[in-house]
Amino acid sequence: MAYQPPTHSVERSLRATTGAKIVVGVDEVGRGAWAGPVTVCAAVTGLRRPPTGLTDSKLLSPKRRTELAHELESWVTAHALGHSSPEEIDDLGMTAALRLAATRALEGLPVRPDAVILDGKHDYLGAPWRVRTVIKGDQSCVAVAAASVIAKVRRDALMAELGGAHADFRFGDNAGYPSPVHRAALRDQGPTPHHRLSWAYLDGLPRWRHLKRVRTTPEPSELGVDGQLGFDF
Structure with a gap:
């Protein structure tokens, strides 16, 4: 399928229907990782023409993604x-943790958004933010695509830095997501201080499963891709 660049159509719609003057795109990265933070970027782009090749960060090569992130910033x-x-x-579960990270991003902006375009179909932000959810917004909306690229590159760099003291886990390569090297290091060494200890991967580690933290009210989201990624050696 031919490349379809993201547009400002959702932003224009929000401006026309709600009177919003400052519209921000929001996207997250790290939701499905076993280690490291979940990171959210909030980006305000206005209606200017975006840099060439802007799209969802997952569709870009690492080299191009890094180049584009620097340009976007x-x-x-x-x-x-x-x-x-x-x-x-x-402590909080993924939905509340996403809300916290997104709130920190939004409150870190030098301007107060009138409306938020949130990638995906679930509004994990809620009041007091005025939210429009857009499925595949990281491909179709300029501001969300920009947030996607910046968030991915900045979190990848953070994970590479955190991995300096845990070389066998290769966080610089896998960014805390499950990979054969990551799984093998977990099996042999157990979780690092950067691992999420409430997740189901620890069930597959007899030597380390005693470290698992159990919440009394697990979130529905954690019963899917986040919590049940499994462990298959």
């Missing part, structure tokens, strides 16, 4: 990042 009108730590994810 000086191109956007404003942007900010928010993180929720592994401990906060364990």
Whole structure:
């Protein structure tokens, strides 16, 4: 399928129907990782023409993604990042941790948004923010695509830095997501201080499963891709 660049159509619609003047795109990265924070970027782009090749970060090569992120950080009108730590994810659950990270990002902007375009179909933000959810917004909306690329590159760099003291886990390559190397290191060494300890991968580690933290009210989202990624050696 031919490349379809993202547009400002949702932003224009929000401006026309709600009177919003400042519209921000929001996207997250790290939801399905076993280690590291969940990171949210909020980006304000206005209605200017975006850099060539902008799209969902997952569709870009690492080299192009990094180049584009640097370009975007000086191109956007404003942007900010928010993180929720592994401990906060364990304590709060993923939905609340996402809300916390997104709130930190939004409150870190130098301007107060009138409306938020949120990637996906679920509004994990809620009041007091005026939210429009857009499925595949990271491909179709300029501001969300920009947030997607910046969030991915910044979190990847953070994970590479955190991995410096845990070389066998290769966080610089897998960004805390499950991979054969990551799984093998977990099996042999157990979780690092950067791992999420409430997740189901620990059930498959007899030597380390005693470290698992159990919440009394698990979220529905954690019963899917987040919590049941499984462990198959």
